[in-house]
Amino acid sequence: MASIQLKNIVKKYGKGKAELQVIHGVTADIAHGEFIVIVGPSGCGKSTLLRMVAGLEEISGGEIWIGDRVVNQLEPAERDIAMVFQNYALYPHMSVFDNMAYGLKIKKMPIDEIKQRVDKAAGILELGHLLDRKPRQLSGGQRQRVAMGRAIVRQPQVFLFDEPLSNLDAKLRAQTRLEIQKLHRELGITSLFVTHDQVEAMTLAQRMIVMNAGNMEQFGTPEEVYHTPASTFVASFIGSPPMNLLKNAPGGKPGTILGIRPEHLDVRIEGWEVKVETVELLGAERLIYGRVNGEQLIVRVEEGTHSPAPDTIIHVAPRPDRLHSFDADTGKRIPG
Structure with missing residues (x-):
């Protein structure tokens, strides 16, 4: 496990007149073992922020710390992170066991340790009876659990989830949310989870970062974000149906929007x-x-x-x- 510190993180594309800034000075301290959800609408910069933590996007400004190291210049493989994507990206010709074990085999880990790690992860994710199957023989939810198992066996300091439930139907999303919560309780690994779904954010997060147009609108617990939204954007984005925002509420004050x-x-x-x-x-x-x-x-x-x-x-x-x-x-x- 490791803490994560985001210090005034900036992301720009292009140069000169063509320069476009998409992340505007995000700062957040994430403690050891926290489960943090980054939530916001499409195009708000949430996946870009996650990809900078992963090392898949270059940082234009600021510092990212994982544990006691600044990782700005480190390659993804050097950051001791494991990432689960929206796309399961499983090898179709390999069994579930081999998909989960592949990264460990590349590192030339002893076969006994590989088996021990895969069996443990399979037990946590209830995949033990599927280890001999190929991905085509699995449901979407089972494939996503295999992708999570592949990340677990690496025993990283940080888990990064990039909209991992988006390809699942509503029932499977709800079920997989429960499995992710159980996984975090058992492993306690620091996690960043990106989603555009505010229900996912509210049910999974210990704390949540609400993004809007590259800015961090609010960073707090689900209760804080729901009951004391920092802006009209947060008030309208979090909650289903959203908060009523009235410019002409009976008895309202000029220059003030009333929310209820x-x-x-x-x-x-x-x-x-x-x-x-x-x-x-x-x-x-x-x-x-x-x-x-x-x-x-x-x-x-x-x-x-x-x-x-x-x-x-x-x-x-x-x-x-x-x-x-x-x-x-x-x-x-x-x-x-």
Whole structure:
């Protein structure tokens, strides 16, 4: 295990007038054994940041420390990391055992130790009964577990995951998330996990880095990011459905955007006047979509609550201790 320090990391492409900066001074301290998720929309720089840690992208500025070493100039093989990609990249002609053992054989490790490491990893990932099969005989979820097993047997200081669940269907993604959580509990290896899926981020992360256009918008626990978002971007990106952000909230202050999550609005006899547009049934809950002062508002209510008809008027009251204020010009959170 090792800590990771990102010190003012910058990434640029091109030179002169054609220069394009895509990562803008990211700084973060990651402790031994932490599981950190880097999350953000497509094109925000999250995979580029991960690839710089891996040594697959050159660093334009700043320092990356893994343990007690600056690794800016080190080749990927010298950084003591193991990476799991979206693409499983398994050798189709090799068995599961040989795929997992290949990197160790290249290092000329004794066969007994190779077998011990592969068997241990296969046990953790429940692959023991599949070691003789070829990749074509496996499901997508099993192939991804083999890719993770190949990383585990190397016993690296750091795991890097680049959207490893994107090729799986929803049920397999949920199952594999549980397996990754179990894997981290058992091995305790420092991990960076990139995803665009905020549900994955919230369920996997001990802490999360929220990226936006190459900037780190917030670095904190899932609870901190959800309950005290640092900006309107974080508030709108984290949470499903996202936080309501109102420029013209009843009683709101000029120059301030008022934020309130859908579950923190209560249907009452009195309160904000909302014209209902539609109601979405989601099993144990309902989402009421409407408008207040011309702006869209989403209200989450529990199953069994009366469903108002479209074009009717309801009244909702925000919970005062759950209101958020953001600067209308910068989008940044206003303390207090």
